[in-house]
Amino acid sequence: xxxxxxxxxxxxxxxxxxxxxxxxxxxxxxIAYGGICGSDLHYWQHGRNGSFEVKEPLVLGHEVVGxxxxxxxxxTGWSVGDAVAIHPATPCPEPGAKPTGMHLVQGGTYLxxxxxxxxxxxxxxxxxxxQARQLRRLPQGLNLRTAALAEPLAIAIxxxxxxxxxxxxxxxxxxxxxxxxxxxxxxxxxxxxASVAISDLQPRALEVARAMGIEETFNIxxxxxxxxxxxDVSVEAAGAAASLxxxxxxxxxxxxxxxxxxxxxDAASISLSELGLRELTVFGSQRFETEMDEAxxxxxxxxxxxxxxxxxxxxxxxxxxxxxxxxxxxxxxxLIKVGALEA
Numbered sequence: 001x002x003x004x005x006x007x008x009x010x011x012x013x014x015x016x017x018x019x020x021x022x023x024x025x026x027x028x029x030x031i032a033y034g035g036i037c038g039s040d041l042h043y044w045q046h047g048r049n050g051s052f053e054v055k056e057p058l059v060l061g062h063e064v065v066g067x068x069x070x071x072x073x074x075x076t077g078w079s080v081g082d083a084v085a086i087h088p089a090t091p092c093p094e095p096g097a098k099p100t101g102m103h104l105v106q107g108g109t110y111l112x113x114x115x116x117x118x119x120x121x122x123x124x125x126x127x128x129x130x131q132a133r134q135l136r137r138l139p140q141g142l143n144l145r146t147a148a149l150a151e152p153l154a155i156a157i158x159x160x161x162x163x164x165x166x167x168x169x170x171x172x173x174x175x176x177x178x179x180x181x182x183x184x185x186x187x188x189x190x191x192x193x194a195s196v197a198i199s200d201l202q203p204r205a206l207e208v209a210r211a212m213g214i215e216e217t218f219n220i221x222x223x224x225x226x227x228x229x230x231x232d233v234s235v236e237a238a239g240a241a242a243s244l245x246x247x248x249x250x251x252x253x254x255x256x257x258x259x260x261x262x263x264x265x266d267a268a269s270i271s272l273s274e275l276g277l278r279e280l281t282v283f284g285s286q287r288f289e290t291e292m293d294e295a296x297x298x299x300x301x302x303x304x305x306x307x308x309x310x311x312x313x314x315x316x317x318x319x320x321x322x323x324x325x326x327x328x329x330x331x332x333x334x335l336i337k338v339g340a341l342e343a
Contacts, residue, residue, distance in 0.1 A: 001016065001017060001018075001019050001125060001126040001127050002014055002015065002016060002017075002125070002126050002315055003015065003016075003017045003059045003124060003125035003126070004034075004059065004060050004061065004122075004124035004125070004315070004318045004336065005017065005057050005058065005059050005060070006043045006044055006047070006054055006057070006058050006060055007054070007057050008047045008054060009044075009045065009046055009047035010044070010045065011047075012044050012060075012318060012319050012322060014315060014316055014318050014319075017059065017125060019127055020129055022070050022071070022072040022129055023072050023073075023129070024072050024073040024074050025072055025073070025074055025075060025131055025132055026072040026075070026129050026130065026131060026132065027068055027069075027070070027071055027072060027075055027078060027129070027130060027131075027132050027135060028068075028069040028070040028071075028072075028127055028128070028129050029064075029066045029067065029068055029069060029084060029086065029127070029128050029129075029130065029135075030066045030067050030068075030069045030126070030127060030339050031064050031065070031066040031123055031124070031125060031126060031127065031128050031338040031339055032065055032066040032067065032144040032145075032337070032338060032339045033064070033065055033066075033144055033145055033147075033148040033312070033335045033336065033337055033338065034061040034063055034064040034065075034123055034124045034148065034335065034336050034338055035061075035063030035064075035148045035149070035151070035152065035179075035333055035334070035335050035336075036061075036063075036321060036322060036325040036333075036334045036335070036336065037061075037062065037063055037152070038178075038239075038262075039062075039112070039113075040060045040061060040062075040112065040122075040322070040325075041322065041325060041326055043058065043060060043112075043114065044060070044322050045326070048114070049113075049114065050262075050265075052113060052114040052115045053114060054114050054119070055114065055117065055119070056118060056119055058112065058114055058119045058121065058122070059112060059121040059122040059123075059124060059125050060112045060122045060124050061111065061112045061122040061123040061124030061125075061336075062088035062110060062111035062112045062113075062122055062123055062151060063088075063123075063148055063149075063150075063151040063152060064085075064086050064088075064111070064122075064123030064124070064128065064148070064151075064338075065083070065084065065085045065086065065138070065144050065147045065148050065150065066083075066084065066086075066128070066144065066338075066339065067081055067082065067083055067084070067144075068080050068081060068082040068084060068135075069127060071132075072132075075132045077132075078132060078135065082135075082137060083137070083138040083142075083144060083147070084135045084136060084137060084138060085135075085136040085138060085147050085148075085150040085151070085292060085295075085296055086111075086123060086128070086130055086134050086135065086136070087133075087134045087135075087136060087151075087292050088110050088111035088112070088123070088134075088151060089103060089108055089109070089110050089111075089134075089287070089289075090108060090109050090110075090131065090134070091105070091108055092131060092133050092134045093133070093289055093290050094133050095133070095135070095136055095137070095293060096293060097290055098290070099289045099290045100289070101289070102289055103286065103287050103288060103289040104286065110287075111123050112124070124315075124318070124336055124338060125338070126315075126338060126339060136150065136292050136293060136296055137296075138296055138300075139296055139297055139300040140300070141300055142296060142299055142300040145306075145309065145312065145335065146299050146303075146305070146306040146309070147296060147299060148309070148333075148335050149179075149183070149295075149299055149305060149306070149308060149309065149333065150292055150295045150296050150299060151292065151295075152179055152180055152183055152308075152333070153183050153187075153295040153298065153299065153305065154288040154291040154292040154294075154295040155180060155183075155260075155285075155287060155288050155291075156180055156183035156184040156186075156187050156260070157187055157288065157291040157294055157295060157298075158285055158287070158288035158289070158291045159184060159235065159258050159260035159283075159285035160184055160187040160188055160191060160235070160258065161191075161291070162258055162283035162284075162285050163233055163256045163258050163281075163283055166232065166233050166256045166281075167188060167191040167192060167193050167233060168191065168192035168193070169192065169193075169194050170193055170194055170231075170232035170233050171193070171194055171195050171197075171230060171231045171232050171233075172185075172188045172193040172194075172195065172196045172197070172231060172232065172233045172234070172235070173196070173197045173198070173199075173226055173230075173231040173233070173234045173235070173247070173250050173251075174188070174196070174197070174198045174199075174234075174235045174237050175198075175199050175234070175235065175236050175237060175238055175243040175244075175246045175247050175250075176198075176199070176200060176236065176237035176238030176239070176240075176243055176261060177198050177199070177200035177202070177205035177206055177208065177209050177217075177237075178200075178205065178237065178238065178328060178332070179308050179332050179333040180237050180260060180261070181198060181200070181235070181237030181238065181260075181261075182198075182205070182208060182209060182212060182307075182308050182332065183305070183308060184235050184237050184260055185198050185209060185212070185214050185235075186212055186213075186302075186304070186305055187298075188233070188235070189213065189214075190298065190302065193233070195215050195216070196214050196215060196216075197214070197215065197216035197217070197218065197226060197231070198214050198216075198217055198218070199217070199218035199219070199220055199224070199225070199226060199246065200217075200218075200219070200220065200238075201219070201220050201221050202328050202329050203219060204329060204330060205328065205332065206218075206219060208307055208308070208310075208332055211304075211307050212304055212305075212307050212308075213304065220246070225246065225250075226246065226249075226250040227250070228249050228250060229249075229250070229251070229252045229253065229278075230250060230252060231250050231251055231252060231255065232251075232252055232255050232256065233251075233255065233256045233257075233258070234247040234248075234250050234251040234255065234256070234257050234258070235247070235257075235258045235260050236257070236258070236259050236260060236261050236263075237260045237261045238261050239261030239262045239263055239264070240261070240263070240264075241263065241264070241266075241268035241269075241270055243261065244259070244263065244270055245270050245271065248270070248271065248272070248274055248275070248280070249274075251278070251280055252278075253278040253279065254278065254279050254280075255278070255280055255281070256280070256281045256282075256283070257280055257281070257282045257283070258282075258283045258285060259282065259283065259284050259285060260285050308332050308333045309332065309333045309334075309335060310330075310331045310332040310333060310334060311324050311325075311331055311334045311335070312334070312335040312336070312337050313334070313335070313336055313337065314336075314337050315336055315337065315338050318336055321334050321335075321336050322334075
């Protein structure tokens with residue numbers, strides 16, 4: 001079967017990989033779509049994602065959806081042909097479980113990651129075997145293309161809900177209008193924010209934000225910036241020190257900051273004195289745990305969320321898809337159409 005495999009920096013191939021038998025408690029899924037994440041781009045560009053270095057061929061991808069192909073021994077509650085999203089983490093909560101902080105426990109794995117040896121192979125492959133508990137059933141009417149947003153939307157939900165109790169009726173701001181920032185802004189609206197503003201360097205990203213109903217946009221390159229000390233809740237979604245400074249400057253006294261983007265470990269000069277002087281509350285956010293359950297429901301209920309998807313490419317054009325995803329001036333969420341399946 002074919003898969004998208006990275007061998008090192010700038011060495012991305014669509015190649016044959018062996019298909020594994022379905023083990024007890026596992027389900028084989030015909031993958032239909034997979035989204036390209038920032039971590040996938042790092043593995044492609046640099047051969048590493050942070051401290052995780054590609055030391056053996058790695059199938060990329062963790063934002064994947066498809067249809068059940070085969071059930072392993074002892075698997076119940078699923079049928080061949082069921083449309084599903086796949087939770088990329090192990091250990092993984094059961095569908096409908098209450099959150100316990102499982103996603104913060106050390107030693108877990110994530111699809112398409114070089115954090116383990118051997119590496120945890122990813123989901124941009126024609127057939128993927130996963131534990132049955134990793135499946136999330138798609139609601140009626142949710143097509144597989146849109147459902148590919150379930151994983152990044154779950155990340156946005158988890159981050160925004162870190163500030164639960166602060167959102168409703170508040171003036172909110174997001175720095176960074178990439179896919180995660182756009183979804184975070186949408187979740188703020190759905191959580192009852194009085195207003196939502198967003199900033200970015202790319203005009204096209206801000207056009208998408210406006211198409212999604214975001215009330216106010218700021219183009220940083222054109223000198224537009226959020227008014228200082230205006231917003232009750234601010235979200236850093238770009239993963240850049242300069243973006244965090246914008247967030248700190250924009251948040252009012254006694255306000256709340258959510259760090260949703262993954263900041264680099266490099267030394268950076270950020271004015272942190274206002275954290276104490278203005279009594280800001282700061283929430284970190286790391287991936288998600290049970291939020292994919294709600295993510296698929298929101299995608300079914302709110303079609304406007306699909307505007308985050310800008311392009312999709314067939315599997316054989318994976319390298320072109322990655323190049324497009326790298327160019328934030330012209331793309332938002334880029335998908336690879338792995339199979340010919342549709343909901």
